[in-house]
Amino acid sequence: FYVRASxxxxxxxxxxxxxxxxxxxxxxxxNEFAAKATEEEMKLLRFQRRLDEEKGEALLGxxxxxTLHALLSANYHKQAEQLYRDFRVPDKRYWWLKLTALAEKExxxxxxxx
Amino acid sequence: xxxxxxxxxxxxxxxxxxxxxxxxxxxxxCAGSKAIVWDEHxxxxxxxxxxYSLLKEHEVEKMFTLKGGRLPPADVKNIIFFVRPKLELMxxxxxxxxxxxxxxxxxxxxxxxxxxxxxxxxQRLKEQGVLGSFINIDEYIxxxxxxxGDLLSMxxxxxxxxxxxxxxxxxxxxxxxxxxxxxxxxxxxxQIFGKGECARHxxxxxxxxxxxxxxxxxxxxxxxxxxxxxxxxxxxxxxLATQLTYEGLIDEVYGITNGYVKLPPEKFAAQKKQGEASxxxxxxxxxxxxxSAEELYAEIRDKNFxxxxxxxxxxxxxxxxxxxxxxxxxxxxxxxxFVSQLPHMQAARSSLANHTSIAELIKDITTSEAFFDNLTVxxxxxxxxxxxxxxxxxxxxxxxxxxxxxxxxxxxMQSVCNNGLKQKVFDYYRKEILQTYGYxxxxxxxxxxxxxxxxxxxxxxxxxxxxxxxxxxxxxDANEQNPNDISYVYSxxxxxSIRLAQVLARPGWRSIEEVLKxxxxxxxxxxxxxxxxxxxxxxxxxxxxxxxxFLGGVTYAEIAALRFLSQMEDGGxxxxxxxxxxxxxxxxAEIILFSQQ
Numbered sequence: 001f002y003v004r005a006s007x008x009x010x011x012x013x014x015x016x017x018x019x020x021x022x023x024x025x026x027x028x029x030x031n032e033f034a035a036k037a038t039e040e041e042m043k044l045l046r047f048q049r050r051l052d053e054e055k056g057e058a059l060l061g062x063x064x065x066x067t068l069h070a071l072l073s074a075n076y077h078k079q080a081e082q083l084y085r086d087f088r089v090p091d092k093r094y095w096w097l098k099l100t101a102l103a104e105k106e107x108x109x110x111x112x113x114x
Numbered sequence: 115x116x117x118x119x120x121x122x123x124x125x126x127x128x129x130x131x132x133x134x135x136x137x138x139x140x141x142x143x144c145a146g147s148k149a150i151v152w153d154e155h156x157x158x159x160x161x162x163x164x165x166y167s168l169l170k171e172h173e174v175e176k177m178f179t180l181k182g183g184r185l186p187p188a189d190v191k192n193i194i195f196f197v198r199p200k201l202e203l204m205x206x207x208x209x210x211x212x213x214x215x216x217x218x219x220x221x222x223x224x225x226x227x228x229x230x231x232x233x234x235x236x237q238r239l240k241e242q243g244v245l246g247s248f249i250n251i252d253e254y255i256x257x258x259x260x261x262x263g264d265l266l267s268m269x270x271x272x273x274x275x276x277x278x279x280x281x282x283x284x285x286x287x288x289x290x291x292x293x294x295x296x297x298x299x300x301x302x303x304x305q306i307f308g309k310g311e312c313a314r315h316x317x318x319x320x321x322x323x324x325x326x327x328x329x330x331x332x333x334x335x336x337x338x339x340x341x342x343x344x345x346x347x348x349x350x351x352x353x354l355a356t357q358l359t360y361e362g363l364i365d366e367v368y369g370i371t372n373g374y375v376k377l378p379p380e381k382f383a384a385q386k387k388q389g390e391a392s393x394x395x396x397x398x399x400x401x402x403x404x405x406s407a408e409e410l411y412a413e414i415r416d417k418n419f420x421x422x423x424x425x426x427x428x429x430x431x432x433x434x435x436x437x438x439x440x441x442x443x444x445x446x447x448x449x450x451x452f453v454s455q456l457p458h459m460q461a462a463r464s465s466l467a468n469h470t471s472i473a474e475l476i477k478d479i480t481t482s483e484a485f486f487d488n489l490t491v492x493x494x495x496x497x498x499x500x501x502x503x504x505x506x507x508x509x510x511x512x513x514x515x516x517x518x519x520x521x522x523x524x525x526x527m528q529s530v531c532n533n534g535l536k537q538k539v540f541d542y543y544r545k546e547i548l549q550t551y552g553y554x555x556x557x558x559x560x561x562x563x564x565x566x567x568x569x570x571x572x573x574x575x576x577x578x579x580x581x582x583x584x585x586x587x588x589x590x591d592a593n594e595q596n597p598n599d600i601s602y603v604y605s606x607x608x609x610x611s612i613r614l615a616q617v618l619a620r621p622g623w624r625s626i627e628e629v630l631k632x633x634x635x636x637x638x639x640x641x642x643x644x645x646x647x648x649x650x651x652x653x654x655x656x657x658x659x660x661x662x663x664f665l666g667g668v669t670y671a672e673i674a675a676l677r678f679l680s681q682m683e684d685g686g687x688x689x690x691x692x693x694x695x696x697x698x699x700x701x702x703a704e705i706i707l708f709s710q711q
Contacts, residue, residue, distance in 0.1 A: 033541055034556060041553035063552035065515060087549065096513035 019045075040087065047086075051079065064089070068097055126260040128299055133163050133256055140252055141172040144224050146191035149176035151210070153197040156228055158372035159259050159269045160196070182206050185214055194224040196254075199232035208242035215247065224250040229257050229288055257292025258692060261373055262405050264680075265673060266692040268292060269372065274666040274695070277312050278347055278565045285694060286312055289665065290319035292692075293341070296661075301336035302642050303661065307618055310345025310635035312665045317343060317640055324642065336644065338690070339658040342615055346666025347566055348633050349610040353697055354527040354567075355492055356485075357671035358605050360422045361404070361415040363476050365670050365698050376401050377472065402468065410465045416674035418594035418602045419480060422473055426466065433463055488520070489605075492527060496607050497588050498579050501532035504539050512546045518555070521547065526567040531578050534571030566634070577632040584629045585613040600675035612675040615662055619679075619687040658687045667697035 019042050026035035044064055051071075062070065064087055071080040084094050141148070150169070152160075157179075169177075175190055180203065185193070193214070197203045211223060227235070231253040239245040258266040268288065276282040293316070297303060302324075308317050346353070357366055368375050377400045406412035414425050436459055440452050479485055491507045494500065508524050525543050529535045535543070544559055562568040582588055587608050589601035600616070601608035617626055623637065630637045662676060668691060676689040 033544060034560075037545070037548050037553065037556055041548075044553075063548075063550060065550035066552075089549065090509075090546070092509060093513035093546070093550075096510070100514070 043086070047083065051076075065093075065097065068094070069100075072098055126263065126266070129258065129266075129296070130163060130260050132295075132299060133259075134168065136254060137164055138168075138172060140226060140250075140254060141169070141174070143250060143252075144192045144194060144222065146173065146222075147189075148172075148174045148192040148194055149178065149185075149190045150174055151178045151180050151185065151193060151195045151207075153195075153203060153228075154179050155198060156196055158374075159256070162259050162261065162372060163256070180206055180210075182209050185210050190221075192222045192224060194226060196226050196228060199227045199230060199235045201235060201238055204235050204238040205242065208239060208244045211244045211247050212242075223248045225252070227251075227253045229253070229255050229291070255291070255295065257288050257295060261696075264677065264690050266690070267696055268694045269696075270694055274346055274565075274697070277345075277666055279561055283312075283315060286315050286665070287319060289663070289694065290316050290323060293320055293663070294323050299334075300338060301334035302644055303338045303341045304336060304642055304644055305340035306343065306640040306642065307340060307623070307638070308343035308640075309614060309630065309633065309637040310343070310348045310665070312345045312635075313343035314636055314638060316663075316665065317638065321640065321642075337659060338661045340660045342618060342660055342662045344611055344614065344662065344664050345635055346664060348614070348635060350565075350567055351496070351527065351530045352604075352607075352609040352611055352672060353667065353669050354523050354530065355496065355604050355607060356489060357603070357669055357698060358419055359416050359603050359671050359674045360419055360473070360476075361674065362603070362669060362671040362698070363419050363480070364404070364472065365696075367476055367479055370404060370670075370696070373405055374401055374403055377475065408465055410462065410469060414469065415670075416603075416677050418597065418605060419473075419476065420594040420605075421596075423477075424595060426470055426473060429462075429466055430470075433459065433466060488524075491524060493606060495524075495527050495531045496582075498531060498582065501528055501576075501578075502536055502539070504542055508543070509546070512550050515550055518547070518551050518558075522558075522562065522568075526562060529568045532571065533576040533578050534569040536571050540568075540570050581610070581629050581632055584626060585610060585617070587613065597678060600678055603671040603675045603678075609669075609672050609675055611664065611668075612672055612679070615660070615676065615689070616679060619658075619660070659690065660687050661690045661692060664691070664693040667695045668693040669698055670696065 019038055023035050023038045023042075026032075026038060044067070048062070048067060064083070068080050068083060068089070071083070080098075083089075166177075176186075178186055180195065180197065195207055195210075197207070207225070214221060225248055231251060236245060236251065239248070257268055259269060261267050268285075270285055270288065276285050293303075306317050306320070308314060357363060361370075364370060364375055368377060404411060404415070406415075410429060413429075414422050417425060436455070440449075442448075487507060491505060505524070505528060508521065508528075511521055511524070525535075525547075529540075534540075547559065548555060559568065585608075587601075587610060589599055589606055589608060593599075594602055594605060599608065600612050603609065614623075617623060623630060623639075664672070673691050676691055680688045
């Protein structure tokens with residue numbers, strides 16, 4: 001059943017519907033973890049699409065971690081905060097992320113604040 | 115060139131010669147000039163059998179790598195494809211042949227399947243309409259390739275994946291065939307021991323093949339006293355741990371393929387200027403062959419890395435002392451003797467320089483904080499510290515997005531040492547990995563679960579501590595300089611697989627029946643009848659020879675441990691190692707990582 005997940009190569013719309021069927025299959029197979037992970041991936045994809053359209057960033061297809069990194073380095077702190085809460089990223093990892101992202105672009109002011 | 119193969123207890127050069135003879139026979143079948151088109155996975159292993167010069171003697175003029183489209187132009191009569199029997203490759207070949215046919219002068223096409231021809235592949239060629247173009251379709255039986263005086267490998271890339279992930283037993287069949295070839299050359303092996311599902315299969319196939327050839331008994335005095343077949347999944351822990359022998363570390367850091375290692379050139383630049391002509395630019399990686407033909411390397415390869423420095427400096431002193439001798443040489447005779455030793459001494463000196471450079475490179479890595487932290491965590495897991503909790507070091511590594519392989523290796527190790535992870539820990543790791551490295555790794559994690567590297571704890575009992583205690587897998591006082599136990603190869607951890615071999619030799623598996631039952635797969639013992647009159651009369655004090663076959667790969671550190679056992683004075687057993695592939699933990703995880711469709 002998980003083979004279905006590997007179909008995700010196609011276009012976004014098709015991809016979302018394929019992922020949805022993967023969720024169904026995972027639920028049938030009682031693989032809760034995989035079902036939930038797939039749902040989250042769909043949520044992330046939708047979020048990325050919205051941001052791509054609004055801000056013209058190229059986020060689609062990145063992992064959550066990389067998305068956060070990209071947002072932080074592009075000064076979209078509010079959006080990053082939102083993702084961080086929505087996906088319940090562990091604090092520790094989020095701090096690390098924020099630190100590296102800000103240090104990389106040498107934004108010491110923002111770093112001071114936090 | 116191949117002298118190092120014949121030093122050992124068993125003369126593996128016989129095997130190599132047999133392989134070369136077959137190759138020559140095939141090449142002579144295709145008269146006239148030839149070009150060989152290689153499956154890229156085969157060039158490395160073939161290099162160990164036959165050098166280019168041998169091929170040249172048989173009118174091979176050009177060599178290409180197999181790829182789609184047209185063949186590069188070559189003015190030859192015959193085109194020979196050397197390929198593994200894989201369907202994807204057949205399509206490429208058909209493509210080659212068709213475009214070549216359209217072009218010009220008629221050519222003779224041949225195919226050589228390694229190690230065996232396959233009906234499916236021929237069928238595919240037929241469907242593509244090119245089967246008729248081939249004059250010769252033949253197979254070249256190359257299963258076990260001699261790597262060193264005591265080491266054979268099939269170098270089949272996918273064996274671990276095929277056996278444990280895809281349930282494909284083709285490679286087991288090749289293994290059994292390879293062992294039959296070996297028995298044809300070195301005599302029937304009277305005793306077969308094994309542990310694991312795949313081992314059982316191989317043994318069954320061997321016994322069946324033996325019955326089929328019942329009439330044609332070989333009249334050769336057996337060289338091997340026993341064969342031990344071990345499944346890799348009996349001991350998944352060992353390859354996950356970082357190897358700490360010299361050779362093992364070279365493999366971990368730079369990767370050894372087909373006995374060669376590629377090293378960054380910076381360290382070797384200076385020495386090239388005065389030495390050989392500067393043919394290749396120093397920007398190219400330096401390629402070095404590593405085997406026991408090099409005296410110094412044979413000496414230090416299996417040492418714990420912490421003992422290598424001392425060995426190198428001792429060697430340096432010996433060599434400079436030898437050079438000093440020239441001042442003492444007074445008579446013409448003495449000088450002559452000194453001069454005659456010069457080439458040997460110079461070779462020793464340059465090999466010393468090379469290995470000092472390599473050791474320096476590796477030292478930079480082993481003394482780094484990251485390496486040390488990683489090792490500390492590994493050792494905690496192996497001694498059973500906090501294996502049931504989320505490990506903070508792993509957490510930090512994920513947060514910093516360290517290479518995924520490193521993470522998977524550590525998480526798998528924790529899982530193996532804890533007989534599976536608790537639901538909460540398991541889900542936490544999985545979620546972290548997916549969020550950081552991307553959702554597509556859901557499939558990677560799935561594969562790890564299938565192979566048993568990663569699993570959910572199902573029963574509350576954890577067998578690992580029992581196994582560890584019974585087999586003495588952890589030795590507190592591992593002596594790295596002058597080892598007295600195999601645990602030195604991992605600075606404390608004694609590889610489970612090798613312990614099994616050790617216990618089998620003395621006092622026998624019956625003493626650890628309990629533990630064997632905890633490890634996956636059946637364990638068994640078979641005997642093969644020897645023809646009358648071939649029973650070996652053992653001289654007093656003569657050692658037994660055991661062939662240990664690792665199904666699914668073996669690490670350099672494990673080989674080192676077996677060599678150590680061979681050299682032990684009271685060991686009584688000498689070991690020859692055979693495997694489907696030489697591996698390390700990174701390689702193993704990588705195979706699974708990239709095996710998604």
